[in-house]
Amino acid sequence: MMRGRVAYAGAIHEAYPHQIGVRLADGRVCKENEVVWLSPIEPGTIFALGLNYAEHAKELQFSKQEEPLVFLKGPGSVLGHRGVTRRPDDVTFMHYECELAVVIGKPAKNVMRNEAMQYVAGYMIANDYAIRDYLENYYRPNLRVKNRDGGTVLGPWFVDASDIDDVNQLELRTYVNGTLHQRGNTRDLVIDLPILIEYLSSFMTLAPGDIILTGTPDGIVNVRANDEVVCEIDGLGRLVNVIGSDAAFNRE
Structure with missing residues (x-):
């Protein structure tokens, strides 16, 4: 549903x-x-994966990681479908990141990977914006990059896990002003969902409502004020978002 x-x-x-x-x-x-x-759910802790698609890591000239690159996001970063995300006027490169968002359904501690999917309640689309100007480096995204107000768009729907036949075969697509720029498939995740859940739950308890953003494929381009960005994932719908200037947010 x-x-x-x-x-x-x-x-x-x-x-x-x-x-x-x-x-x-x-x-x-x-x-x-x-x-x-x-947001389709009240988010708990948001875990975001960096460089979890091989081609995207290559796109950023980043070598293979030995363990998941994970960072946390605050609730103020969350925005709903059809919302407006601010692009500061002084930045040179801001890009979208279409991602599969995984929602935890019950407390998970020391979960083995062969049981991990039993702890998943469902899925959403996420568009997790990044401003390249603010990156310290690609293996340590800093606060200004990944915790900006309204920089993580979730929705439009929460879809029960039982309604997705194979979460490892979902195509992701991103359009900017109607032009397709990004395309990938969850089968290309470097670190898959069971391993991610096993890893996270090995040192902390995951709670119902916690969200794991699983990373984005290659194909990122710079977005500017008034651009419309649409992210699609098979079976999850179509997430629409608009980029706003500083003036739109009374930041002049």
């Missing part, structure tokens, strides 16, 4: 896909642009 969360008429509603937009839990039907989209 696909389900999301939206704000409408002064309240937050659970929402479901409908042919003209969304159907609220109370039965009302709205157009997609008549609601404010929120």
Whole structure:
């Protein structure tokens, strides 16, 4: 089942896909642009994987890592479908990162990889923006790169794990202003989901609502103010986002 969360008429509603937009839990039907989209779930800890597709690592001239490159993200970085992400006017290179987001469904501690998928509740699309100007280096993304307000777009739907036949065969696509720039498949993950869950749960307890962002394929390009960025993953929907200038955020 696909389900999301939206704000409408002064309240937050659970929402479901409908042919003209969304159907609220109370039965009302709205157009997609008549609601404010929120993250489909209230996020817990967000774990983000860097350079987890071989071609993307090659694109950034980064050699193979010996263990997962993981960093944490704060809740203020999360934005919903159709939201606006700020691009500071003084930066030279800001890019999208279309990623499979994995949602943990029950407490996980010392999980073995052959049991790891039992702890997955479902999946979402993520678009985790990065500003290349602010990177200290590719193996240690710093706070300004990966914890910017509204820089991690999630949605539009949370999809139950049982509704995805094979999470290791999902195609990812990113379009900028209607042009396809990024294409990849989860079968090309350097470190797959069971290994990631085993690794993380070996030293900390994963909790329901925790999210693992699994990395992005190659094909990143610079985005600018007013660009529309669309990320698609098979079976998970279509995540739309717009880039805003400093002026749009009253930062002039």
